[in-house]
Amino acid sequence: MKNKPSSQTKLKKDVLEQSLCTGCGACVGLCPYQVVYRDRTVQLHNCDLTDGKCYAFCPRTPTDYRKIWEILFEIDEMTPEIGAVKGYYLSRAADPALRAKAQHGGTVTALLEVAMDEGLIDSAIVSSRNEEIEQEGRLVEAKSQLGDYAKSKFTVSPTVAAFNRVMGDTAGKVGVVATPCQALALAKMKTARINDDLKINQLNLVIGLFCGWTLSVESFHRLLQQYQISPEAVTGMDIPAGKNVLELYTNASVTSVPMVEVDACVRTACRYCIDSTAEFADLSVGAARFGGDCDEMRGWNQIIVRSEFGKQVMELAVARGALEIWEAPASALQDLKNVAAEKKRKALKNIVEKSRSVKNLLYLNSDDPVVKKYLK
């Protein structure tokens, strides 16, 4: 009777077995069947349901991008390279203590703190790293704790799973800090309107993070082992501009790992990702490193304002004196677009290499105008 393959089977065939799973956690926490172990999505038992949310919300299943744009953003603000752009600035947290704790300018933490202060969100989901450099989404309900989760982690966090778990709970209005794949999953959830599920309305703010790739925990552990660094000793990581290395900080030392070695540890799924700026967030934040004069920009972020609500949050943060912003030079935006376009080209090239056909773009649609533009 059941000829239709289950959503779980489709997810397995189309995403997991194709190495497309980003580990975002969108399919996890909705049911007992998918779980995240280390940074892998695991299907524990078979589920025979069709039309499942697991498949619908996955950022690596077919997506109607146009529909999401229309619902979340102004169509005339769309750019092919970096999605909707309502405004583009350089920014940093006004509080130097906060900046010291943060990876770059502390913008994300400053925005969350203001949003929480002003009652725009009641809690935030951020990612938290354990000693094994595995991450999980963590619900933070106290403003004072937000700073503890600052800093880049370079491995994937099943952040959306944490959101799935808190939905309907007492978490109230939720803000989520999301990588591009996670922001896309959240956007799919917001715009899907499955079963009139009102819980999604709890999602009030998505702050996107610029993302070039994430590391596979297993490969990264092996790399650390080569450098005789135990995962729990790593206190921070950074990719300083222009050096082409990943710096690993421990309390005792700084180790520079050549990018070619790091590259080998990148999650396979990230090679097929066309989004480097979290195009489906309200606001997207990255390091201000794309500009010509790198040194001058150290300690600053760049921020793309995408939605009306995102704009309000940023303006409020500025008005409350929590965030400093600069109008970014036009060249910086162009640089950012160039880098983002390059990622799209490269990802599409990798996709075609994998599928061996320009007609089969795995999770992407070959008729999509953005896809068409960069599929060369």
Added chain:
Amino acid sequence: MTKLLSPAKSKVLFLGNEAIARGALEAGVAVATGYPGTPSSEVIESLAHVASERNLYVEWSVNEKVALEVAAAASFAGLRSMAVMKQNGVNVASDFLLHLTASGTRGGLVLVSCEDPGALSSVNEGESRYFARMLEMPLLEPSDFQEAKDLTKWAFELSEQIGNVVMLRSVTRMSHASGNVICGKLPVKSRKAHFEYNGSVMDSSRGPMISTPVVAKHLLHQQKLKVVEALFEKSPFNRYVGAAKPELLIITSSACFLYAEEAIELLGLQKRVGILKLGTTWPLPPKLLEKHLRQTTKILIVEEVMPFLEENVKVLAAGLVNRIGAKTFFGKYDETLPSVGELNPDIVAAALCYILKVKSKTLPANYLSDSRKAAALIPAREQTFCAGCPHRASFWNIHNAIALDGHKGFVCGDIGCYSMAALSPATGYHTMPTLHSMGSGTGLASGFAKLAQFGLDKPILTVCGDSTFYHAVIPALINAQHNRADITFIVLDNAGTAMTGFQPHPGLAISAMKEVVPALDIAAICSAIGAKVAVSDPFDLETTGKILTSFLADKGSLKVLILRQACALSPEKKGKKIFEVKVNESLCLGDACGCNRLCTRIFRCPALTWDRTKNKAVVDEVICAGCGVCVSICPQKAIIKL
């Protein structure tokens, strides 16, 4: 007084295995040993029960080989003794048995093998009758309950007379059926144990007990069989029923005699078919066979599983062909009877119809369609673990750990209730693809773990029960450690030999005779071997899961996890619930939940059912054993402990 000690001449309803035990008591058995295994276990259990009254020594031995060795020691010291096991137990004992038949015995020693044609409670339908021929020892097969008692008693006398071990074979339908037995006398005198070994090496009653010089002793051994042959010619346990010159002669033994009798009666063929029922099936008495083979040209041999009797009769008949003429044999070789499984009167009747070209009494025309209709009304039931069985929780943990680990590990299975995980794969959550003999799971795992250089690089797990651990796993575990096999070895310790009825084993502080004995600690044994050892409660899914996933990720060493939780049916647990468990109907979302009925569709404890009208899970409080594991698996936390 137990019925096993009923006075002489009384008529008692005995289970086949009790009749064997009574026969041993009448023969004056002093030492009885065995390893539990269906359908054999009640022989030792019955004797253990009367051990103090009858001044017996009865033990559950660690395995069948040791059981036979312990019994043989008593025989060497002049006492009557027996070792009892199921069919495949004889394989375990066989190495010692080979040497035992060569050295000979003194006090009557009987090896009882209770076999399981059709594998009703086994994972094999092994035949031990061939051991009788291969190792040249007399074989006796009772075909009713009185004979079970009488043949057992005689087996001791025969063993003593020839100075060698005698094998008595029963089958499930004999051991586990009941019938009336007229009891004989129980001996009053008991013997004193004395082991004499200063005589000549060729003097089996006074010299050393040894199989050498091999050729000379082998000849002596075979000469004893000649004595046996002569005794069997006159044995009252072989008898003929039927016409003097039957059209068809059935030669049979064991419970098959009853099937043959019933089939003849069913078809009214008493005048055309005769039955030669043999109680002594190896070596065959040639003169008796010759006498009956002469009377007819058609012979049907009725026996279960292997064509043992058929082959032996044919060999005899071939040697006698000048005197008895050519015969037509029916049996397993010509496929008149099935070559596998149990027989029954219907199968034998069908064979008779075929040979004698008679019509069977047909069933009513609509019998088949009616029975199919009735069958459809029977709810489908799967073989599964009991409600509250720790094995379900253990396999849940194992499955999840293998899935999380993500490297497609698998479990090598072993013998116990947990074999169900292989017999009914959904019950073990599809984790256990191999199942062989006791202890072989660990041996196989030890082998699979060495195949990485040939491209099979997966986490290898194996399970065994607590009793199985002592029985045959220890050498395999030592092998794994010695050869650096990276395996995760899981002991499903449910505090007893649960499958066969909670017989004690070396891990428990009690013996077969209810004496306090030292309990051997599995964890300490594994630690001594050098394994990494952890102990956990399988009902604690979180802790057990963490240990298992860490073991699977921990490469290059032997890891042991002991999952301790007593069997839900164990005498100390039975009827007592740890928790009262129920479904909170306001929390269970039914089909609106994303769980897709995880509790009843995947976890499948028989105490969990689905209320189709309410569309919610229900705990059947009558069946529920209160283990509380389902509380941990419900994602909605709708199953609650009260």
